[in-house]
Amino acid sequence: MSDSFFSQPFSRRTALKIGLGAAAAPILASCSGASTSGGGDFTFLSTQFTPVEEKQRFEKILADHVKDVRVSYNSMAVGDFTTQVKTQVSAGKVGIGMVGGLHGDLAPLAENLEDVSDLAGELSGAGIPKELWDLTKLGGTKNAYIPWMQATYVVGVNKAALEHLPSGADVNNLTYDQYLDWAIAGRKATGKPILGFPAGAKGLYHRWFQGFLLPSFTGGLITTFTSSEAVEAWTYMAELWKNMNPASTNYDNLQEPMARGEVLVGWDHVARLVDAPKDKPDDWVMVPAPIGPKGLGYMLVVAGYGVPKGADKKKAATVIKALSKPDTQLEVLRQNAFFPVVEATVPDDLPPAVKLESTAVKATQGASKALISLPPVGLGAKDGEVSQVFKDCFTQICKEGAAPTKVLGAQAKNLQRILDEVKVPCWAPDPVTAGETCTVG
Amino acid sequence: MARARRTRAVPPAYLLIAPSVVFMALLLGWPMVSGILQAFVGPDGVTGAYLQRMNSDPAFWSAVRNTLLLIVVLLPLQFLFALVMAFLLQARPKGHALYFYLWAIPLAVSDLAAGLVWLSIFTDRGYLNSVLETLGLGSVSWLSYENYGSMFVAILIAELWRATSLVLVIVISGMQGIPKDYDEAANVFGASYLQRLRHVWLPLLKPSLQVALILRTILAFQTFAVAQALTGQDFPVLVGETYRWYTALQNPHVASAIAMVVMAVSMVTAVIYLKTLRDSTKGAS
Amino acid sequence: MTSAETSAETSARPAAVPRPQPAVDTAPLRALRRRRALLQVACWVVTAFMVVPVYLIALAAFSSRSALNEFPLRFLPTSFSTETMSTFLSSTGVLAGLINSIMVGLLTLVVSFLIGVPAGYAIARFAFRGHDQYQLFLLFTRALPIVVLSVPLAQLFLSTGVYDTPLAVTLLHSALALPTTILLTSAVFLAVPVDAEEAARIFGCTPVGAFTRVVLPLALPGIAAASIFTFVMSWNEVLGATILTLNQRTLPAQVLSSLSDSPLAFRFAGGFFLIIPAIVFIAVMRRYLLNMWGTTIR
Known part of the structure; x- marks a missing residue:
């Protein structure tokens, strides 16, 4: 029986039916699909304001302050963001109107972004600081993006922790040694660590090493990578780590463990601390990062917006200009805790948490010993790998207890290999010599 | 008759599988080739540098160890658990249809959500420690990087919860096709429950079990969301590393190199399973 | 009993x-x-x-945000609140994402079954040359991590104009689901006795008729199981969907990636909301899965 089963004519007919069915399904699909980004005619793709509420608030700012263009705001994780922009530009079909992201998010896209020097010229009167404009050139001469907003990192302190503060220490002018003593005293007094660290998979802890700990101890970053001061810094770090909450390796931000009361003191990005004091602002203070032998190292966080190649530059310029107005920028500060880049008088009626942060940021920038670090310049896609070097140092020295000299020696080779691949000059706080590849010291 | 079918019916078989081959080749052919090439070809031509990079990354070898350890421990437990559940249902307790539904629910939970819920259980101020605290036993840092054992067990339990339903559903659907007469016949001849399990049910379930085993193994190599949610970077697994190299480190070449390892291990396992599968189809028919 | x-x-x-x-x-x-x-x-x-x-x-x-910060945590819904859930639901694109996701899920079912069920039948019924190689080929496509595939796939879709449509996601999901569908249905067809089919042919059924009237009903539990996997896989897949769409995202692509940066309360709200449609789907399919339970057809 079965030999005539599925004899040729039937199979063909079946195949035909299957083929028709398969063809019909996609036709059905292609005719509709619902828009998930508000249905605007201009897509603003960004890595910022991904959390639900932040996004909702920024969408409202866009609707209120950008009148001429209906913008749909589409925010996603930085990896997906980079992939989206790169694939669209390389395919020559760009559906993105403009992109927004941190300096480190935009730098890898340099080849995919339009030169916006003309727009930069138009905005030259807005009061954006020169060092920010220099950053946007990515080590070249043309502006790859326009500065959008800025932020930095501060230390959030639950007032309950102040009683463990070592005598003679001023919480607004802490040294690294006092910071450590505080952590030890707090741990001894309460029986568990009071200090937290954003060392989770998405945490920004590498910025602590790059912009705070190492510059404060060594005065540099790359050129002093293996110096005796750096060894001292890492030895200090290992000691500090012993007094931190070990669950820190799960913290992507500190505001949640702080709101839960798991962490009383900790350093993080302002946007990742702002929810901690939300319910009880009176219980919290925000202070600058500690001061080291070489000064108060701190890192500037700069976000910018750019125009992908092949996008409607004119429309993008309209949106960018509207977002660069002082009013708009202050509204972003009020709602989402990112500080203006343009000249704007910070008002007094800020929400309590933002006010706390604003004070700490001002104190940091105005400190006499302030030592500014910039995000890596010109590393492009290697930014992540350079950060990984510092993360690996942390893992090996602090978590696995390896000797700092040995680890730094091995990682220095790794770091140099990456720098040789991209051939970039050093960036602040290291001395900048144009045209000379940065050498690990 | 079987021989006649084999010689004559070759064309229909090819016609039936042709759409799937064409579909997969058109859709994934180019992406797979370019993905694979990426691991070995850089801007300066063919290079082994990416494999070297992968090899020298401290996280890579611990990811290999973690992935293999997890799969080797997880799969037998999972199949045992699924079979226990299936035979509990097969005994048809009161409300078995409801039980089956409830036991299949984890299937609906995405791995991201699954990671989230188990994090809320195992985290320092989570539900598990809440219970311990209420009982006066004190908290334990289950997910601390210093405590590899408890970290591993936490991931194991979470994965057991998340993915056993898949095996269960396959086994149950396989059971539906097994004629009751076999079991009844064995019963008449006085076989004990365990004997019937061993000699009647398990052999008849073998095709389903093997499909479940192949799919589960391949999928197990592909998941990382739960491990990442629970332990961040402290318990790296291979696919998580691929993802990290691709997104955070922006190096698709090394990502592809790790993907090659995942693929190679999966395929070796699949070949081994398929050899067993062929033996069983002979046995079953 | x-x-x-x-x-x-x-x-x-x-x-x-x-x-x-x-x-x-x-x-x-x-x-x-x-x-x-x-x-x-x-x-x-x-x-x-x-x-x-x-x-x-x-x-x-459904707990208030402050309740989630307490310790020890409460096990009973004493601080019921719909605040986070309603904020989550009112965010842009949740409804549209839901529509897209359901569309993609159902279309994936259709495509993967139209292509997969015949192939599963072929594996079960015919001993053809390349039988094992074919199965390995299927597994091969599933063994490569999606993240490596999705970028070249996005380029392919961009150049053919299907990028950023539910169709693009459907195609990817169908490709991901096919190995499961084919292997599972083949296991099921293997269990359906050839005699039943031949009997139908003797009584005058066409091959297609014999297949749809005799084989398919017997294989229904397995097909229902495969449909559950396919739908749920498509429903929860996020890595590929994130790369292949921009303004017409599926629900997980729309919310899951942003949820990972949101406060815990929202992550739970989103996580729970995503479970519901999948649970409903399983409830529907369960009937077919347990179709033959206790019946004595043979």
């Missing part, structure tokens, strides 16, 4: 038959009851393990 119980009854019967003596009869009955009770206890234990985590997600999704 388990066979174990039947055996207990049958072995007890000879003693009971000659003269009904209730006092003697209770021992096997008690054993039966004890076994029943044990069975129920075992089922409860398994149920607790499977359901408690889902309950905890639901609890957290």
Whole structure:
């Protein structure tokens, strides 16, 4: 029986039916699909304001302050963001109107972004600081993006922790040694660590090493990578780590463990601390990062917006200009805790948490010993790998207890290999010599 | 008759599988080739540098160890658990249809959500420690990087919860096709429950079990969301590393190199399973 | 009724038959009851393990944000709040994402079954050359991590104009689901006796008729299982969908990636919301899966 089963004519007919069915399904699909980004005619793709509420608030700012263009705001994780922009530009079909992201998010896209020097010229009167404009050139001469907003990192302190503060220490002018003593005293007094660290998979802890700990101890970053001061810094770090909450390796931000009361003191990005004091602002203070032998190292966080190649530059310029107005920028500060880049008088009626942060940021920038670090310049896609070097140092020295000299020696080779691949000059706080590849010291 | 079918019916078989081959080749052919090439070809031509990079990354070898350890421990437990559940249902307790539904629910939970819920259980101020605290036993840092054992067990339990339903559903659907007469016949001849399990049910379930085993193994190599949610970077697994190299480190070449390892291990396992599968189809028919 | 119980009854019967003596009869009955009770206890234990985590997600999704920061955490919904859930639901694109996701999920089902069921049948019924190689080919496509595939796939879609449509995601999901569909249905067809099909042919069915009227109903449980996997996989897939769409995202692509940066309360709200449609789908399909339970067709 079965030999005539599925004899040729039937199979063909079946195949035909299957083929028709398969063809019909996609036709059905292609005719509709619902828009998930508000249905605007201009897509603003960004890595910022991904959390639900932040996004909702920024969408409202866009609707209120950008009148001429209906913008749909589409925010996603930085990896997906980079992939989206790169694939669209390389395919020559760009559906993105403009992109927004941190300096480190935009730098890898340099080849995919339009030169916006003309727009930069138009905005030259807005009061954006020169060092920010220099950053946007990515080590070249043309502006790859326009500065959008800025932020930095501060230390959030639950007032309950102040009683463990070592005598003679001023919480607004802490040294690294006092910071450590505080952590030890707090741990001894309460029986568990009071200090937290954003060392989770998405945490920004590498910025602590790059912009705070190492510059404060060594005065540099790359050129002093293996110096005796750096060894001292890492030895200090290992000691500090012993007094931190070990669950820190799960913290992507500190505001949640702080709101839960798991962490009383900790350093993080302002946007990742702002929810901690939300319910009880009176219980919290925000202070600058500690001061080291070489000064108060701190890192500037700069976000910018750019125009992908092949996008409607004119429309993008309209949106960018509207977002660069002082009013708009202050509204972003009020709602989402990112500080203006343009000249704007910070008002007094800020929400309590933002006010706390604003004070700490001002104190940091105005400190006499302030030592500014910039995000890596010109590393492009290697930014992540350079950060990984510092993360690996942390893992090996602090978590696995390896000797700092040995680890730094091995990682220095790794770091140099990456720098040789991209051939970039050093960036602040290291001395900048144009045209000379940065050498690990 | 079987021989006649084999010689004559070759064309229909090819016609039936042709759409799937064409579909997969058109859709994934180019992406797979370019993905694979990426691991070995850089801007300066063919290079082994990416494999070297992968090899020298401290996280890579611990990811290999973690992935293999997890799969080797997880799969037998999972199949045992699924079979226990299936035979509990097969005994048809009161409300078995409801039980089956409830036991299949984890299937609906995405791995991201699954990671989230188990994090809320195992985290320092989570539900598990809440219970311990209420009982006066004190908290334990289950997910601390210093405590590899408890970290591993936490991931194991979470994965057991998340993915056993898949095996269960396959086994149950396989059971539906097994004629009751076999079991009844064995019963008449006085076989004990365990004997019937061993000699009647398990052999008849073998095709389903093997499909479940192949799919589960391949999928197990592909998941990382739960491990990442629970332990961040402290318990790296291979696919998580691929993802990290691709997104955070922006190096698709090394990502592809790790993907090659995942693929190679999966395929070796699949070949081994398929050899067993062929033996069983002979046995079953 | 388990066979174990039947055996207990049958072995007890000879003693009971000659003269009904209730006092003697209770021992096997008690054993039966004890076994029943044990069975129920075992089922409860398994149920607790499977359901408690889902309950905890639901609890957290409907708790106020401050309640989630307490310690020890509460196990009862004493601080019921729909605040986070409603904020989550009102965010841009949730409804549209839901529509897209359902569309993609159902279309994926259609495409993968149209292509996959015949292939599964071929594997089960025909011993053709390349049988094993074909199965390896299928697994091969599934063994490469999606993240490596999705970028070249996005380029392919961009150049053919399907990028950023539900169709793009459907195609990817169908490709991901096909190996599962084909292997599962083949396992099911393997279990359907060839005789049944041949009998239908003798009684005058066409091959297609024999397939749809005899084989398909018998294979329904397995097909239902495969459909559950396909739909749920498509429903929860996020890595590929994120790369292949921009303004017409599926729900997980729309919310899951942003949720990972959101406060815990929102992550639970989103996580719980995403579970619901998949649970409904499983409830529907379960009927077909358990279609033949207890029936004696053969």
